[in-house]
Amino acid sequence: MNQLTPEGQRIINDIARRYNFSSDAVFSMLQSVINGNGSMAQFNHPEFGGSGQWMRGGMIMLGDMFNNSLKNSVGGLCQELANLIANQPGLIQSGSFQSQSQGNQQQNNYSGSSQQQNGSGSVGSVSLFVSPPAGSSGNWWPTGLQFPNSTGAQNNVRYAYFGTIHRLAIEANGHVTLYDTLDHQIGGFAQQQSVGGSITFTSQYGLVDVGTLPIISIDNEPVQKPQPQPTSHDFVQQNRVTTANISQESDIFSALEKLANLKQKGILTDAEYSTKKAELLSRL
Numbered sequence: 001m002n003q004l005t006p007e008g009q010r011i012i013n014d015i016a017r018r019y020n021f022s023s024d025a026v027f028s029m030l031q032s033v034i035n036g037n038g039s040m041a042q043f044n045h046p047e048f049g050g051s052g053q054w055m056r057g058g059m060i061m062l063g064d065m066f067n068n069s070l071k072n073s074v075g076g077l078c079q080e081l082a083n084l085i086a087n088q089p090g091l092i093q094s095g096s097f098q099s100q101s102q103g104n105q106q107q108n109n110y111s112g113s114s115q116q117q118n119g120s121g122s123v124g125s126v127s128l129f130v131s132p133p134a135g136s137s138g139n140w141w142p143t144g145l146q147f148p149n150s151t152g153a154q155n156n157v158r159y160a161y162f163g164t165i166h167r168l169a170i171e172a173n174g175h176v177t178l179y180d181t182l183d184h185q186i187g188g189f190a191q192q193q194s195v196g197g198s199i200t201f202t203s204q205y206g207l208v209d210v211g212t213l214p215i216i217s218i219d220n221e222p223v224q225k226p227q228p229q230p231t232s233h234d235f236v237q238q239n240r241v242t243t244a245n246i247s248q249e250s251d252i253f254s255a256l257e258k259l260a261n262l263k264q265k266g267i268l269t270d271a272e273y274s275t276k277k278a279e280l281l282s283r284l
Helices: 006-019 023-035 068-085 232-264 270-281
Strands: 040-045 050-055 059-062 150-154 157-162 167-172 175-180 188-191 199-203 206-209 215-218
Touching (some): 023 040, 023 068, 167 199
Antiparallel strands (some): 040 050
């Protein structure tokens, strides 16, 4: 999670005071708006009436659905936070999954001076978050992956799809899982409204559960494929083969004894005995 600069914390405190929410609630909503690429937010906080959703343009749904005053406050808060992060480099990703695309309209009400605007409490282009360490790209997906074809977020879950190398990175519950997308041509993602709900995507094969994809790594640690354990059927088949081999060897030795008796009685010549013996031994 990004760490606020002192100026960023001051801005969040000011917004919280004006909207009559706690700073923690406003900061959690800021993260939700960032995850929604600045055009939407899916959140779950008691100060906002529980779970809800906001989209740029005025659409808002709250758990406390008949509380119009709260709707106005949450809607105004989300809009102001969306405008605030519009000038923050790296926070809004270019491109999004089809299921999260909300259009390209953005309002940049925070451009200009870093001085507080008269009467509105708005601020200009300031750095909200502490910069990542030197040499760090700031990308949340596994190291070695660059230039995703598309990115998006829902319910505090982030996605990055790398179509050219058949990889999908998903960040959820503080962990980043990298999947092999096989031959799927992914067109969009969806998730159940509840946090931690199942994640699905659409491809040329229809609707597919992400859980069916092979896992490459979790938090940059490769995942070893478990070795299949032998079943009772395998054990029976192995015993059958072993028993058959023993029975076959026993038959060959018995035939060799009979062959030797025939040679001793003069029924078989030395040449015939040698030929037949070699044939039987070749079966062992």
